[in-house]
Amino acid sequence: MINFFKTSTFLTLLFLTYSYSLSAQQWSRTWYPGHLVSISGDTLEGDLRYDIENDAVQIRLENERVHTFSGKKVLTFEIQEHPRRSKRRFYALPYEQRNSFFTSRLFEVLYEGKLTLLCRPYMEHINNVDTREDDSGKKKNDPYYEYYFLNDDGIVHLYRPRLGRLLSFMSAKHRDVRNYMRQHHLRYDQMRDLVRITAYYNALPAASSPKEQTLQPE
Secondary structure: OHHHHHHHHHHHHHHHHHHHHHHHHHHHHOOEEEEEEEOOOOEEEEEEEEEOOOOEEEEEOOOOOEEEEEOOOEEEEEEOOOOOOOOEEEEEEEEEEEOOEEEEEEEEEEEOOOOEEEEEEOHHHOOOOOOOEOOOOOEOOHHHEEEEEEOOOOOEEEEOOOHHHHHHHOHHHHHHHHHHHHHHOOOOOOHHHHHHHHHHHHHOHHHHOHHHOOOOOO
């Protein structure tokens, strides 16, 4: 009986591990039309797929040849998931891991300006996730994104969703930003709202002056 239980438990764990492995890799079988610019300046067009956790992207050319690029070998790439949707753009940017050690990581651009909003999506690893929006415009997969800000210093800063942290990136006009958020009932932890807030801040006159932007350390 004990041996049967052990065998049954082992088979169950094996099945769950196998099922998770399949679901974790399922996204990688999806290719999207787009283009890629390598670190050498070459522009390649074809079908792309990416592995955000390992900072890698593959492109399949017309001759069916597949080229793999690490974050160190690519500058930017774009994909078109659906004809009616805007293109998704990614940059490979240096990011400080620890002890001033920088490595190239892939970031998706949500809004580009003097203060750029970036993210790293992880939803590709989860199957059958409801990505519809609720009445507030919040996507149900928002918790599976990490957000970052890039300003004129060229450094990517991790944004941990807190109001004080958000306003520290926009300290030049933090009162205007806070009033704007209150007026439009915007949240500091929702993707759509963060895009609107970042766009508003970039449109303010003071946002064009890098000297007025002050970032607080993590």
